[in-house]
Amino acid sequence: MKLNKLKIGKTETPGNLLLAPMADVTNLAFRLLCRQHGADLTYTEMISADALLSENRKSLLKGLSSPKDRPFGIQLVGSSPEKLREAALFVEEEYRPELIDVNMGCPVQRITGTGCGSALLNSHTLVYEIISELTDALKTPVTAKIRILESDKKTLEIAHQIEKAGASALTIHGRKAEQMYSGSSDLAAIKVVKSELSIPVIANGDVVDEKSAENTLDFTGCDGLMIGRAAMGNPFIFRRIRHYLETGEKLEVDRTRQLEDFEAYIVLLEEHGLFSSLNLRMHAHWFTKGLPGSRQIREKINTLKDGKAIIDLIRTSCEDKY
Structure with a gap:
């Protein structure tokens, strides 16, 4: 059995399969459906700290949860440590998530163009300031999601800054920002980060079926798997992967x-x-x-x-x- 428990902060889950935060995808209904099929932890779509502070109704809706949607994390996107802290304090009080995640990996230009998402990875200082600002102010554990950089050395530097600033876990997508979703996820780069950090490291990228899930866990040694695009319209992927990791057997999937x-x-x-x-x-x-x-x-x-x-x-x- 390769399905292990995952502990982030005080939250412990029976397995280590996570649903990635995805814009316009991971609303409450979709999270609940993935959870019914075996997702152990789900994240909301990313929520803009600026929009949240201006009480944008759509942004407020993104944080909605329910008793059946536990444990869950809320992902925030922004570039100002102060605004992110203010938004995170609001989220902590209003929604009481088990985790608050900072998006440091989105490669989309409308996000990076404002200095957010993967653009944050250009500044070690800002990355450290954001995470430390949140960990100092919140009772809720803070996590971060990043992409790999052009070298293992640079990726490790960022990862160490995040750990040093007090993050409780790190998710790493095995593509560089400029790749967007082309090419392949670099499992070797993820493995390097996992080998160096003491906090849980979650692998993301190219987990699309049972074998890729098994291979990613085996090769990287990561504490968990985050599944993103492969779950879009296909929440049953969590049941398939979970069953395979627990039994070594593949489920037959009916066409309906x-x-x-x-x-x-x-x-x-x-x-x-x-x-x-x-x-x-x-x-x-x-x-x-x-x-x-x-x-x-x-x-x-x-x-x-x-x-x-x-x-x-x-x-x-x-x-x-x-």
């Missing part, structure tokens, strides 16, 4: 699985009042990707206005196609 999960997702969106706050067409694309007749399903969904009608369509599709 995606549509059944999509139906469950619609129910959760409605239950938590999130149905109108996202781009359903985009989510429908992820949940129906690769299925026979998926294009027709998405076209019909675009004309529907409520969850019941969408669920009826999904059920009809299941009966017709499978």
